[in-house]
Amino acid sequence: MTGEQTTEWRPTACILCECNCGIEVRLGGPDGRTLDRIRGDKAHPASQGYTCQKALRLDHYQNGPHRLTSPMRRRPDGTYEPVGWDTAITEVAAGLARVRDTHGGKTIFYYGGGGQGNHLGGGYASATRAALGSRFRSNALAQEKTGEFWVNAKLLGNYTRGDYEHAEVVVFVGKNPWQSHSFPRARPTLKEIARDPGRSMVVLDPRTTETAELADHHLALRPGTDAWCLAALAAVLVQEDLLDRDWLAEHATGLGRVESLLAAVDVDAYAAICDLDPGLIRRTARRIAAASSVAVYEDLGVQMSLHSTLSSYLNKLLWVLTGNFANPGGHYVPTSIVSLAGGGGGRERRSPVAGARIISGLVPCNVIAEEILTDHPGRYRAMIIESANPAHSLADSPRMRQAIRALEFSVVIDVAMTETAQLADYVLPAASQYEKWEATFFNFEFPHNYFHLRRPLLDPLPGTLPGTLPEPEIHARIVEALGALDAIDLAPLAEAAQRSRAEFGERFMRLMGEHPEAAPLLSVILYRTLGPALPDGAASAALLWGAAHRAAAQIGPSIERAGFEGAEALFDAILAHPSGVVFSVDEPADNWARVRTPGGRLDLDNEIVLDALAELAGAEPPGHDPDFPLVLSAGERRSFTANTIFRSPEWRRRDRDGALRVSRADADALGLADGDRARVTTRRGSAEVLVEVSPMMRQGHIALPNGLGVTRTPEAAPAGVAPNDLTSSDHRDPIAGTPYHKHVPARLEPLDAL
Incomplete structure (x- = not known):
């Protein structure tokens, strides 16, 4: 691919936010490696040709001065020297094995696993972690979404989203989708809601954002008072008997204490704390209650503010108390090829040093430094950091940098010499997101959900020793260097893959039966056996074969409605559609089958957040420190x-x-x-x-x-x-x-x- 001028438009995706809008790129420049022209891809199932202006600047990522072209090893004086891949892999595997063998694999901490658009690498990292016995991990979701994940797990045992494109009333809590997007065609959708006299937009945000300017109800509350505002809105629903009681009687449990706590809320007093007109709060609550459908979106403005987990619970009351789940324009449980959000459940785990609650398998980012900078025997002693920059992105960067320096061993896998990479023992240069097969698992749409496997636009960036590699190859080499696959002969499985997928499937099941201990290494096994047999060099997509089979078992009817008879047909379609493919078609009733509470109903009886709600009445409102006004x-x-x-x-x-x-x-x-x-x-x-x-x-x-x-x-x-x-x-x-x-x-x- 490299070195050719072309007028051909090639489909791929933007990688700057979770929407991953489909784009088309035309290459240019003296070596044919410049992302010369970029436009929206009309064939993309979700974005349909839409993109914001940020995507047009993606060449600054692909061809910026930051790119690494060879593995880097830290010298004793703190400088770095390039080394070959064989040397780097051997020494990285040895360093990680040394920590494992001395202190146990649970002291090796994994952070990252993909940014906004490169999630395949994280799937292969699971094999590296398994080979090392690594138990603890985290990523950026634990800075933002785990409070919501925890509430969702208690409420319905699964992840939920709102049908913002079709809801009569859309509520944005700490969210400015004009800039942060997060659902397809965000700006056109906002304009459509604002133009429609039959629909309304509600925004809870201290700022008069671009979204707030379009809103029918802007609750410009005092910063940090979201919980009081949300409690007041829910209280109006209770106090004015605006609940959908018939729906709640059929579909929810645990309403009793919720209703009694909200009945006692002094709406006027809470409005004063928020610096809002109580009439505005009441009018907003009545509009929500009168709507045929309501969808609520909470984001970082509330998820990274005071009482964030309580606020996640309270904003869900706005759609639960009004019966807006499993209805058109309401809330739903999305299908997935690979789930990132998780449903929770099971025994609660805690981090080894801080005793912090682990949610959806993620250690809270804010305790990572605390888990390292201690003499506790269970402290993290090594880190694998992939496509992430915790030295810059986590709270208290100076302390996080101190923690990384204190590790016995660290390796970073990334495209750039980031602030975190500049602290690591080894840096392994990954191919960019436009130099490899890649995908995002942020696929949350309803009723038509899609998956986009992106093809490389370019060959990996060349170098002297000898350039970059895709993360699946990096992880496969580390797993092999650790000797994790030495006892398994993969050759018969690889030979079967070359003959037919059907024979591969049969031999694969036989191999897993003979070697159940190899199940945690599944991704690398697929990469080394099925991967070489996939068309057009799509070895990195081998992981998706297993994911397609799992999805077919879990959501078979939805996949069949999308036109696919079984997992193999779905996998073939994923490989064959460079602009993405609709893989599931849902009906509203499908959502109830995805509620994983013991009784199959929404459970409002969350003692921890209800205690927090009860304490809110006597809590001191924020903003009383004269040193920091x-x-x-x-x-x-x-x-x-x-x-x-x-x-x-x-x-x-x-x-x-x-x-x-x-x-x-x-x-x-x-x-x-x-x-x-x-x-x-x-x-x-x-x-x-x-x-x-x-x-x-x-x-x-x-x-x-x-x-x-x-x-x-x-x-x-x-x-x-x-x-x-x-x-x-x-x-x-x-x-x-x-x-x-x-x-x-x-x-x-x-x-x-x-």
């Missing part, structure tokens, strides 16, 4: 911010330094104007910032963007402020351990006053 949102999404795979500031056409947004009232009180420099200080640290006076911000609320503070190369100075230099790891939710990044007490001072 402002609330900082650390990590606001804007038109020219993205995740940190964009490492060069040149991609941003505006706001290159990532200004701190301040309200006009606060700016005037501090004597600040647009373009001034100031110092923002939190309990954890301080930073010099560029000021932007913004009508979006309410008084007392300031915001820094996400994605800033990274270096384009290790030698270059970072652009903008790294938000997590200002956040604290002990400032977190007591239930799920998620950080309070959106509610960081702060103060702001003009530089000339210091």
